[in-house]
Amino acid sequence: MASDNGAFTGKEEYMLEIKEYRRVGSLEEAWTLNQKKSNRVIGGMLWLKQSRARINTAIDLSGLGLDQIEEHADCFRIGCMVTLRQLETSEALNRYACDAIRDAVRWIVGVQFRNLATIGGSIFGRYGFSDVLTVFMAMGAEAELYRGGRVPLWTFVNRTPDRDILSHIRLPREEGSFAYLSVRNTKTDLPVLNTAAAVSGEGLLRRLVVGARPQKAMPVPFPAEQSLALSEENIRALAALAGEMVPTGDNMRGSAAYRSHLVQVLGRRVMKQALLRGAVSGAVPGAVRGVVPGAVRGAVQGAVSGAVSGAVPGAERKDGAGC
Numbered sequence: 345m346a347s348d349n350g351a352f353t354g355k356e357e358y359m360l361e362i363k364e365y366r367r368v369g370s371l372e373e374a375w376t377l378n379q380k381k382s383n384r385v386i387g388g389m390l391w392l393k394q395s396r397a398r399i400n401t402a403i404d405l406s407g408l409g410l411d412q413i414e415e416h417a418d419c420f421r422i423g424c425m426v427t428l429r430q431l432e433t434s435e436a437l438n439r440y441a442c443d444a445i446r447d448a449v450r451w452i453v454g455v456q457f458r459n460l461a462t463i464g465g466s467i468f469g470r471y472g473f474s475d476v477l478t479v480f481m482a483m484g485a486e487a488e489l490y491r492g493g494r495v496p497l498w499t500f501v502n503r504t505p506d507r508d509i510l511s512h513i514r515l516p517r518e519e520g521s522f523a524y525l526s527v528r529n530t531k532t533d534l535p536v537l538n539t540a541a542a543v544s545g546e547g548l549l550r551r552l553v554v555g556a557r558p559q560k561a562m563p564v565p566f567p568a569e570q571s572l573a574l575s576e577e578n579i580r581a582l583a584a585l586a587g588e589m590v591p592t593g594d595n596m597r598g599s600a601a602y603r604s605h606l607v608q609v610l611g612r613r614v615m616k617q618a619l620l621r622g623a624v625s626g627a628v629p630g631a632v633r634g635v636v637p638g639a640v641r642g643a644v645q646g647a648v649s650g651a652v653s654g655a656v657p658g659a660e661r662k663d664g665a666g667c
């Protein structure tokens with residue numbers, strides 16, 4: 345600890361200790377090293393460096409070309425070393441995501457921070473407050489593990505953490521649209537609550553995910569008999585049901601009661617926003633054709649003019665798959 349005049353006293357408290365550093369040449373080498381409990385994979389180290397961990401060997405994956413966002417016909421494959429800033433600025437990814445990914449990461453601390461924080465560290469950390477987990481879970485993402493293969497994100501984050509390496513996040517392409525919304529007490533603070541929605545091409549709710557409850561993100565388990573058609577009336581009914589079904593808790597950022605209220609408000613808005621973005625871009629033709637009874641008819645008109653004026657961001661996609 346430094347003395348009052350700023351001079352070092354020799355009693356400095358080190359938060360994180362690393363004995364050796366290894367920039368590995370293969371995932372096999374990383375996996376083998378990671379089997380030893382005292383060794384740790386490092387991403388951007390932003391979370392790790394806040395801990396008092398004593399690491400024997402820090403395993404750096406930065407030499408393995410895992411900092412790429414690959415675009416395939418059936419999916420996006422995102423390497424674990426891709427930064428939050430890359431996610432935010434990828435045109436192709438955000439065109440597909442209707443800007444939901446950009447909306448999810450844009451308030452995380454600041455650009456310099458997002459230039460370092462990785463998607464691997466964000467997902468592997470399974471943080472309750474995570475914006476990243478919420479949006480990727482809503483988009484039907486899968487975790488690709490070096491030894492464990494492909495696992496739905498929901499399954500992965502609810503497993504006891506093991507010593508496998510998360511190599512990629514895979515986003516299967518789905519027809520339809522997405523949206524993401526959060527509430528924060530101040531702009532770059534952790535979220536009080538966050539939500540993301542995926543809507544099918546026919547204008548049906550595919551997933552509604554709620555995170556920062558403050559527990560980690562979960563898809564709302566609507567009963568099988570519940571209609572998922574996104575009419576104005578049903579959006580309200582689904583949001584009210586979500587408010588009852590999603591367990592919430594208290595912490596310094598908000599009470600359980602406030603969060604349950606937010607589940608309803610954000611849930612309603614996020615479903616509507618996903619539907620509108622899809623309707624305007626043509627990715628949810630079901631909404632425009634009126635397949636969904638009473639779906640956003642007036643709102644679509646407003647959204648079309650909003651898209652022209654830029655008030656409905658992420659609505660510019662015209663290729664029909666996604667937003």
Ligand SMILES: Cc1cc2nc3c(=O)[nH]c(=O)nc-3n(C[C@H](O)[C@H](O)[C@H](O)COP(=O)(O)OP(=O)(O)OC[C@H]3O[C@@H](n4cnc5c(N)ncnc54)[C@H](O)[C@@H]3O)c2cc1C
Pocket residue numbers: 384385386387388389390391392393394405424428451452453460461462463464465466467468469471473474475476477508509510511532533534535
């Ligand atoms: C001050 C602060 C504010 C934040 N605010 C937000 C916020 O508002 N919203 C939000 O969503 N997030 C927030 N975060 C989390 C942040 O965005 C990152 O998710 C977090 O820092 C971890 O990313 P990292 O790359 O730094 O991982 P690291 O800190 O390097 O690693 C985190 C953990 O993941 C493990 N790990 C990393 N990569 C892999 C891999 N490929 N395979 C296996 N294990 C791996 C590490 O061993 C470690 O246990 C915040 C973090 C901090 C420190």
